[in-house]
Amino acid sequence: MSPGPFRIAVLGCGAIGSLYAAHLARVPGVEVWAVDPWRDHVEAIAAGGLTVTGQAAFTAPVHALTSADGLPPCALGIVATKSLHTRAAVTAARHALADAAVVSVQNGIGNEELIAEVVPRVIRGTIVTAGAVTAPGTVRYDAPGDSWFGPFEPQPAYPxxxxxxxxxxxxxxxRSYAVDDARGPQWTKVVFNAATSPLAALTGLTVGQVCTxxxxxxxxxxxxxxxxxxCRAAGIALTSDPAEAVEEAIREAFGHRPSMLQDVLARRPTEIDVLNGGIADEGRRVGVPTPAHDAMVALVHGLERSWTSR
Incomplete structure (x- = not known):
C-alpha cells in the first residue's frame, strides 16, 4: 500500500453498504468514505460513527457524505446502490475513482457493464450476508455469509x-475470497433470488411461505x-445446487422478506430487470427460451405500473 491511508469509497449506505463500510473501517490503515443521499443516516455516521449490532457489536469511524463531490481519490470503490442507480452513482464519483478498481456487490446481472463505462478496472462481486439499517447510523448484521470477488472479464481489475x-x-x-471466475457465485445467488423474490413480491408472502x-x-x-x-449454455458453473438453497431458506430464513417485496410494499421500483430480466437477456443471447422469467418481468412491471395508473 502507498504511504498514508488506504482509501475506499462505498457508494450506497443501505444494509450491505453499511456492513461493508463498518467492517472495512475496523482495519488499521484503511479510511472509508461512504456516500448516500439519506441525510439523517449520513449525519449520524459522521457524528458518531457507524454502529453494527446483531451478529457483531462495534462502532467504526466512517467518513459519510450525501454527495460524491467531496470524495478524495480512492484506491478501491464498492458499489452497493440499487441497480437502478448504478450509472448515476459511479458517474458522480468518477473523479475519486479515476484510478480505482471498482466492485459491484449489488443484486442481479449487468451492473458491472454499467460500471465499466465509467471506470478503468472492474471487479465482479457477490455477497450473501444479510442485514438491515434499523436507525440512522446503525445497521443490524442479521446473517453471516461469504463474499467472492473475481475479475470482470471484459475490463478486469488487477489480481x-x-x-x-x-x-x-x-x-x-x-470472510471473503478472491477467485479466478466469480460468475459461478454470482449466478448461484441470482438463480435463487430470481426464483423466489418475484413470487414473494407478487404475493406478499415471505421466502419460506413461497417455498412451502x-x-x-x-x-x-x-x-x-x-x-x-x-447457465449451462453460457458455460457458467454454479457453486451449489439452487434447490439446496431453497431448503436452507425454509430452515433458516422462513420469515425473510426479500428486497423486492420490501420495494413493492414501499411502492418503489424493483430490481426485476437485473434479476429475472438479466436471466432472460442471457437466455436470448445463448438461445435458451425463458418464458417463466419473462412472465415474472411482465407481472412485476405490471404491478409497478398499477401504482401510478391509480
Whole structure:
C-alpha cells in the first residue's frame, strides 16, 4: 500500500453498504468514505460513527457524505446502490475513482457493464450476508455469509487489487475470497433470488411461505430449471445446487422478506430487470427460451405500473 491511508469509497449506505463500510473501517490503515443521499443516516455516521449490532457489536469511524463531490481519490470503490442507480452513482464519483478498481456487490446481472463505462478496472462481486439499517447510523448484521470477488472479464481489475479487497474484508470480519471466475457465485445467488423474490413480491408472502406453498413451489422449481439451462449454455458453473438453497431458506430464513417485496410494499421500483430480466437477456443471447422469467418481468412491471395508473 502507498504511504498514508488506504482509501475506499462505498457508494450506497443501505444494509450491505453499511456492513461493508463498518467492517472495512475496523482495519488499521484503511479510511472509508461512504456516500448516500439519506441525510439523517449520513449525519449520524459522521457524528458518531457507524454502529453494527446483531451478529457483531462495534462502532467504526466512517467518513459519510450525501454527495460524491467531496470524495478524495480512492484506491478501491464498492458499489452497493440499487441497480437502478448504478450509472448515476459511479458517474458522480468518477473523479475519486479515476484510478480505482471498482466492485459491484449489488443484486442481479449487468451492473458491472454499467460500471465499466465509467471506470478503468472492474471487479465482479457477490455477497450473501444479510442485514438491515434499523436507525440512522446503525445497521443490524442479521446473517453471516461469504463474499467472492473475481475479475470482470471484459475490463478486469488487477489480481492484486482483487486480493487486497478480499483480504481487507476478511481482516475486518467478513470472510471473503478472491477467485479466478466469480460468475459461478454470482449466478448461484441470482438463480435463487430470481426464483423466489418475484413470487414473494407478487404475493406478499415471505421466502419460506413461497417455498412451502405447493403451487408456488412448483413455480420456484420451474424458474430454477430455466435459469440452470441458461447457465449451462453460457458455460457458467454454479457453486451449489439452487434447490439446496431453497431448503436452507425454509430452515433458516422462513420469515425473510426479500428486497423486492420490501420495494413493492414501499411502492418503489424493483430490481426485476437485473434479476429475472438479466436471466432472460442471457437466455436470448445463448438461445435458451425463458418464458417463466419473462412472465415474472411482465407481472412485476405490471404491478409497478398499477401504482401510478391509480
Amino acid at each position: 492484486g487489487e482483487i486480493g487486497v479487497l478480499a483480504g481487507l474484508l476478511s481482516e475486518g470480519g467478513l 406453498e405447493p403451487a408456488l413451489r412448483t413455480q420456484v422449481e420451474i424458474l430454477i430449471v430455466e435459469a440452470r439451462a441458461v
